[in-house]
Amino acid sequence: MNVTLKDVAARAGVSRSAVSRTFTDGASVSRKMRRKVEKAASDLGYSPNFLARSLTTRRTKLIGLVADNYHNPVFLKVFDLFTRGLQDRDLRPLLVNLSDETDPLKSVQMLKQYSVDGVVVASSTLSTDFAHAFRDAGVPVLHAFGRNVGTTQLHVVGIDNVECGRMAAREFLARGYTNVGFLGGPPMATSTKDRASGFLNELSDHPKISVSNAYADAYSFNAGRETMRKILNTSPAQAYFCGDDVIAIGAMSAIRDAGLSIPGDMGLIGLNDMEMAGWANINLTTIHQPIREMVESSIELMVSILDDPDRYPEVRMFPCTVVERGTLKPR
Amino acid sequence: MNVTLKDVAARAGVSRSAVSRTFTDGASVSRKMRRKVEKAASDLGYSPNFLARSLTTRRTKLIGLVADNYHNPVFLKVFDLFTRGLQDRDLRPLLVNLSDETDPLKSVQMLKQYSVDGVVVASSTLSTDFAHAFRDAGVPVLHAFGRNVGTTQLHVVGIDNVECGRMAAREFLARGYTNVGFLGGPPMATSTKDRASGFLNELSDHPKISVSNAYADAYSFNAGRETMRKILNTSPAQAYFCGDDVIAIGAMSAIRDAGLSIPGDMGLIGLNDMEMAGWANINLTTIHQPIREMVESSIELMVSILDDPDRYPEVRMFPCTVVERGTLKPR
DNA sequence: AGGTGGCTTGCACCCGGTTGCAAAAAAACG
DNA sequence: CGTTTTTTTGCAACCGGGTGCAAGCCACCT
Numbered sequence: 242m243n244v245t246l247k248d249v250a251a252r253a254g255v256s257r258s259a260v261s262r263t264f265t266d267g268a269s270v271s272r273k274m275r276r277k278v279e280k281a282a283s284d285l286g287y288s289p290n291f292l293a294r295s296l297t298t299r300r301t302k303l304i305g306l307v308a309d310n311y312h313n314p315v316f317l318k319v320f321d322l323f324t325r326g327l328q329d330r331d332l333r334p335l336l337v338n339l340s341d342e343t344d345p346l347k348s349v350q351m352l353k354q355y356s357v358d359g360v361v362v363a364s365s366t367l368s369t370d371f372a373h374a375f376r377d378a379g380v381p382v383l384h385a386f387g388r389n390v391g392t393t394q395l396h397v398v399g400i401d402n403v404e405c406g407r408m409a410a411r412e413f414l415a416r417g418y419t420n421v422g423f424l425g426g427p428p429m430a431t432s433t434k435d436r437a438s439g440f441l442n443e444l445s446d447h448p449k450i451s452v453s454n455a456y457a458d459a460y461s462f463n464a465g466r467e468t469m470r471k472i473l474n475t476s477p478a479q480a481y482f483c484g485d486d487v488i489a490i491g492a493m494s495a496i497r498d499a500g501l502s503i504p505g506d507m508g509l510i511g512l513n514d515m516e517m518a519g520w521a522n523i524n525l526t527t528i529h530q531p532i533r534e535m536v537e538s539s540i541e542l543m544v545s546i547l548d549d550p551d552r553y554p555e556v557r558m559f560p561c562t563v564v565e566r567g568t569l570k571p572r
Numbered sequence: 573m574n575v576t577l578k579d580v581a582a583r584a585g586v587s588r589s590a591v592s593r594t595f596t597d598g599a600s601v602s603r604k605m606r607r608k609v610e611k612a613a614s615d616l617g618y619s620p621n622f623l624a625r626s627l628t629t630r631r632t633k634l635i636g637l638v639a640d641n642y643h644n645p646v647f648l649k650v651f652d653l654f655t656r657g658l659q660d661r662d663l664r665p666l667l668v669n670l671s672d673e674t675d676p677l678k679s680v681q682m683l684k685q686y687s688v689d690g691v692v693v694a695s696s697t698l699s700t701d702f703a704h705a706f707r708d709a710g711v712p713v714l715h716a717f718g719r720n721v722g723t724t725q726l727h728v729v730g731i732d733n734v735e736c737g738r739m740a741a742r743e744f745l746a747r748g749y750t751n752v753g754f755l756g757g758p759p760m761a762t763s764t765k766d767r768a769s770g771f772l773n774e775l776s777d778h779p780k781i782s783v784s785n786a787y788a789d790a791y792s793f794n795a796g797r798e799t800m801r802k803i804l805n806t807s808p809a810q811a812y813f814c815g816d817d818v819i820a821i822g823a824m825s826a827i828r829d830a831g832l833s834i835p836g837d838m839g840l841i842g843l844n845d846m847e848m849a850g851w852a853n854i855n856l857t858t859i860h861q862p863i864r865e866m867v868e869s870s871i872e873l874m875v876s877i878l879d880d881p882d883r884y885p886e887v888r889m890f891p892c893t894v895v896e897r898g899t900l901k902p903r
Numbered sequence: 904a905g906g907t908g909g910c911t912t913g914c915a916c917c918c919g920g921t922t923g924c925a926a927a928a929a930a931a932c933g
Numbered sequence: 934c935g936t937t938t939t940t941t942t943g944c945a946a947c948c949g950g951g952t953g954c955a956a957g958c959c960a961c962c963t
Contacts, residue, residue: 243684245949256913261951268952271911291685292623292632293949296918301623303686306667311652314645321642324669333686336637336665338655353574354622355634355664462851494853520793522825522853576919587943592921599922602929602941624919627948 244287253281264289295356304332304543305352305360305380309339309367313460313487315515315532319363319386322536330544332358339367345374353378359543361385365432366460369393381546385539388431394554396546398539401558402432405528406439408563409482409510412526414447415572418480418508423454424468424492425484430460433484436512440482453478457488465491473499480508480569486515486527493523493568509568512561524567531559575618584612595620626687635663635874636683636691636711640670640698644791644818646846646863650694650717653867661875663689670698676705684709690874692716697761697791700724712877716870719762725885727877729870732889733763736859737770739894740813740841743857745778746903749811749839754785755799755823756815761791764815767843771813784809788819796822804830811839811900817846817858824854824899840899843892855898862890 250257255278262268263278270278281287295301304327310316320336327334335357337348348371352360359381362372365388372395375382383396390397406423413421423440425433437454444452455472457464465488469481473495483489489511496507503509511518511527518525538557546552581588586609593599594609601609612618626632635658641647658665666688668679679702683691690712693703696719703726706713714727721728737754744752754771756764768785775783786803788795796819800812804826814820820842827838834840842849842858849856869888877883 243949247949257950258913258952259911261949262912265951269911274911288681288685290687290949292687293627293918294951296624296627296920296949297951299918303666311648311655314648317642317645317648317651320648320651320667321669321671324642324667325671328669333682334667335634336651336655336667338652338659340652340656350619351664354619356621356623462848466852490851490853494851498852517793520821520825521797521829522821574919578919588920589922589943590941592919593942596921600941605941621919624948625921627919627950628921630948 243290244285246287246289248285249278249281249287252285253277299356301356301358302332303335303355303357305337305355305357306334307337307339307348307352307360307362307364307367307371309342309364310460311338311340313485313515314517315486315513315530316363318516318532319536322533323361323363323540326537326540330540332544339364339371345371349374349378349380353380358547359383361539361543362387363539365399366427366430368431369395381543381550383539383543383546385535386432388435389556389558396542396552396554397556398535398542399556399558400530400535400561402435403439403442405512405561406436406441406482407443408528408561409436409512410440410443412510412563412569413480413482413508414444414450416480416508416570418478418570419449420451420478422452422472422478422481423484424465424472424481424488425454425456426460426464426488427458428456436482436484451478457484457491460485460487462487462491462494465489466495468492469495470499473501477507480504480510483509483511486511486513486518486525489525489527489568490517490523493525503568504570508570510563511568514564518564518566526566526568527564528561529564530561535559574621575616577618577620579616580609580612580618583616584608630687632687632689633663634666634686634688636668636686636688637665638668638670638679638683638691638693638695638698638702640673640695641791642669642671644816644846645848646817646844647694649847649863650867653864654692654694654871657868657871661871663875670695670702676702680705680709680711684711689878690714692870692874693718694870696730696763697758699762700726712874712881714870714874714877716866717763719766720887720889727873727883727885728887729866729873730887730889731861731866731892733766734770734773736843736892737767737772737813738774739859739892740767740843741771741774743841743894743900744811744813744839745775745781747811747839747901749809750780751782751809753783753803753809753812754815755796755803755812755819756785756787757791757795757819758789759787767813767815782809788815788822791816791818793818793822793825796820797826799823800826801830804832808838811835811841814840814842817842817844817849817856820856820858820899821848821854824856834899835901839901841894842899845895849895849897857897857899858895859892860895861892866890 365386372384387397469492514529696717718728800823845860
């Protein structure tokens, strides 16, 4: 069986409290006592049980990491950064996959049963209902890659999707495209809506530019490819702003299959700057999302929220930048 | 504060045990009592605290999911399948990132402190020391994507990497290549070694075939690309067996940049059959690893291990198959 | 020596649950 | 209807550990 407090206390010939205090920082233990206990503990190979401890301290150091997009390679990077960052701060991620879950309350209840200290909802597609459900249940929550919904009281770390749409539009304008399109992800995703709205809004000041839009039914290569195929059968625009790099890469494949060249016959700009976008055989011009910085900031914010659960809700927006590669004609 | 057993008991006017029994299946509770308790519980919004429960039941339903490769997109799929599969069985994955951890004991201690019921080490590169450390600590452990080390007593689910090497060699032979190479991942990874050994061994029966090998220093696009670049500056073979699709795709990019065609000037075969390998602009001939089936099997095996921790160690090997696409010349 | 104050220590109770046991209640039996 | 058997129920102890409180210890001071 496992070594417990009691065993250590018995071996050291002291009370259980003494042992407990030795492993609680900030507790008062004499030098002699500490040595005695530590000796006994290491003889026995003791280490305190976090879960038992959490009953009285009310801290599990468990953080629920909730995600719903396990197809976009970008999220692997997100997981990597989150797990490392949390580990560095002595926190542990409890992973939750919401891919086919639609009821926020079920996941809230699950995570409450495990007494997580906080929850990070990491998704650009998930409705804010999920984050709100946690908040309403009294669980500290933060929406990473979320959207700035001005009216609600929620911690959010994200990018300004509307502004990204504008940036893409401005790139097109600066390059003299006159007939452009938006090729978004799932039309219901908030990120898609925001990107489209920024894009269209910026172009609406330029009546001579014609604009169209289309939506892929998923943030995936195949969805991007199929949608572009259909577009090519009708009357395509000169350049497309794609809602995500992976969609852009799918579109790229359809365009090349049709015997067209990029950027000669058609321009493309993506969004995310996933690693692959920089691969030499892809070389996609795209809008860089500062994933590392956002994750780091999310973790820091979460740590402060744990310190002060009543901390006033904060929306942290990160600026994106255009990464010029080879899929738009020169300015 | 949170609703506890006591609150429910008080409201229902019954003892705490009665409430506990209502929420423990297999316990004896009368119909009337159950109704009374359930009413009180739902009035108060009570749900039992898993961690407190685990103290006496000695089951947390927490499974440590240990991984060290957060760069290969295949692992995103692995995470997806694992998290869903575990959730379906009412288990929760506690994610551990071992990317820069070298001391097995530290992670063992950490997971023991959280009383995980079991650990899945999901990695084809991690040394078996990690899995052994868990086993020696008395934690049920399973090595997924591991290697068949005949002598050690450990549950393993994996592919036969040696046989994969052989398959690649046979493909080359069947197509009449006479000068071939192995382009592996990190030379220290057990998977790399096994693939190389099968490949070389199969070819050793054919003395007229010349064989070379090279190693990329990571399972990544850039490593594959760089390594192939160097190869092209010397005297390249006619076809390469790459230790992973992502390396193959990197190599592909270097080959095309050098103005060579695939499979005209050089043949490539990968390993994994990651989603991207099937993308139209990549179309990589590769060896398919049945990820879904392996993960499913791992989870089932883990569940049985939890049922019977002394279960006799089992090595489950999954056969791989060649997926013919467009990067080898026709047979 | 006696008094005083500051650390240490152990006791006992608590965290939120589970469970063996025996008493109480209900059901089955003659 | 009383008796025996089976279920239900509550008590109390326990899981592994934290912590307020008061007693014990020690050093220091007068």
